[in-house]
Amino acid sequence: MARVLFCLFLSAISxxxxxxxxDEDFVGLLLSEIKANDCVEKLDSSDFSCIxxxxxxxxxxxxxxxxxxxxxxxxxxxxxxxxxxKSLRIFQAQQNIDFYHxxxxxxxxxxxxxxxxxxxxxxxxxxxxLRKNKDKVIEIVKLNKTDEDIKVVNFTGxxxxxxxxxxxxx
Amino acid sequence: xDYKYIEQLLERYWECKTTPExxxxxxxxxxxxxxxxxxxxxxxxxxxxxxxxDICLDSDFDERILHEVGETIxxxxxxxxxxxxYPIYRAVAIVAIVFTLGxxxxxxxxxxxxxxxxxxxxxxxxxxxxxxxxxxxxxASALKEVSEGLRDAGLQTEDTINIKK
Numbered sequence: 001m002a003r004v005l006f007c008l009f010l011s012a013i014s015x016x017x018x019x020x021x022x023d024e025d026f027v028g029l030l031l032s033e034i035k036a037n038d039c040v041e042k043l044d045s046s047d048f049s050c051i052x053x054x055x056x057x058x059x060x061x062x063x064x065x066x067x068x069x070x071x072x073x074x075x076x077x078x079x080x081x082x083x084x085x086k087s088l089r090i091f092q093a094q095q096n097i098d099f100y101h102x103x104x105x106x107x108x109x110x111x112x113x114x115x116x117x118x119x120x121x122x123x124x125x126x127x128x129x130l131r132k133n134k135d136k137v138i139e140i141v142k143l144n145k146t147d148e149d150i151k152v153v154n155f156t157g158x159x160x161x162x163x164x165x166x167x168x169x170x
Numbered sequence: 171x172d173y174k175y176i177e178q179l180l181e182r183y184w185e186c187k188t189t190p191e192x193x194x195x196x197x198x199x200x201x202x203x204x205x206x207x208x209x210x211x212x213x214x215x216x217x218x219x220x221x222x223x224d225i226c227l228d229s230d231f232d233e234r235i236l237h238e239v240g241e242t243i244x245x246x247x248x249x250x251x252x253x254x255x256y257p258i259y260r261a262v263a264i265v266a267i268v269f270t271l272g273x274x275x276x277x278x279x280x281x282x283x284x285x286x287x288x289x290x291x292x293x294x295x296x297x298x299x300x301x302x303x304x305x306x307x308x309x310a311s312a313l314k315e316v317s318e319g320l321r322d323a324g325l326q327t328e329d330t331i332n333i334k335k
Contacts, residue, residue, distance in 0.1 A: 001260075025290050053305050054295035060302040061309060078310055087292060088312055118323055128319050138290070142319045153312045156290055170317040 026115065026141045027089040027154045033103055048093035048100060055086050077170050084163040091152040101145045104152060108141070115141060136160060173206055180212065
């Protein structure tokens with residue numbers, strides 16, 4: 001009886017680390033989804049590219065900018081914006097555009113509780129989705145589809161109204 | 171002396187009709203050292219009964235018998251309140267564990283995630299570029315795209331992204 005209780009207790013404890021597991025950004029989810037579908041669709045991983053600029057590189061960029069005395073209007077705006085940005089990921093594909101686009105939109109709709117559309121108003125080719133944490137926007141996803149390619153721009157960070165105001169001035 | 175009464179008692183004794191008082195009389199009769207010859211043959215019976223009546227069990231009889239059998243003597247213990255409520259504690263613990271597991275399973279398998287309590291895992295990120303200048307150019311280009319996207323969506327400079335929406 002003591003052993004049974006001990007095993008039950010261990011099982012209960014082992015669940016909690018799973019609950020505390022952290023999340024992925026949208027591009028991370030998209031890549032996982034594509035990998036899951038890969039065996040079905042037999043896609044070539046060279047169809048798409050994924051650029052990742054993580055928190056460490058963002059810090060390096062900020063250091064570089066602070067050491068660089070040259071300024072112009074754009075750089076000034078970026079200098080004010082970058083402290084709010086933690087990462088940038090860009091997913092781009094020039095083949096099987098419709099497939100990747102449908103995957104992305106399905107994923108966004110599947111995670112409607114997390115990603116909210118921002119004023120897309122029927123624009124399927126280009127739309128912006130936001131992920132919020134209480135009163136802050138922590139992720140911005142811009143999905144853009146043209147005849148030549150599909151591009152997903154995915155920022156994460158601490159995006160307040162100040163961030164947006166500076167962003168709109170660019 | 172007339173032993174007719176004694177003989178009558180003996181007759182009743184063989185027929186199991188004697189009362190305890192009558193049996194006592196017969197016992198007392200055979201306590202005498204001399205009895206008639208025809209009644210002497212029954213002395214050993216009444217002597218045997220008298221001697222066997224004195225035999226009883228010793229105080230350590232139970233212990234000796236149990237020792238022979240191989241069983242230990244169990245003495246009753248007085249349990250305090252904790253031990254008496256122990257089965258209830260066990261039941262409560264099992265219910266609590268099952269409840270916790272159920273809640274954890276429900277939370278894990280629920281598709282309705284609450285994003286306000288999750289954080290993004292940056293540990294798995296692998297930077298594409300090693301040169302900050304190249305990274306800066308990508309960041310600038312991406313920020314400009316998002317800025318255009320927000321303007322296309324109707325967001326003006328004076329507006330906020332309406333975070334509370």
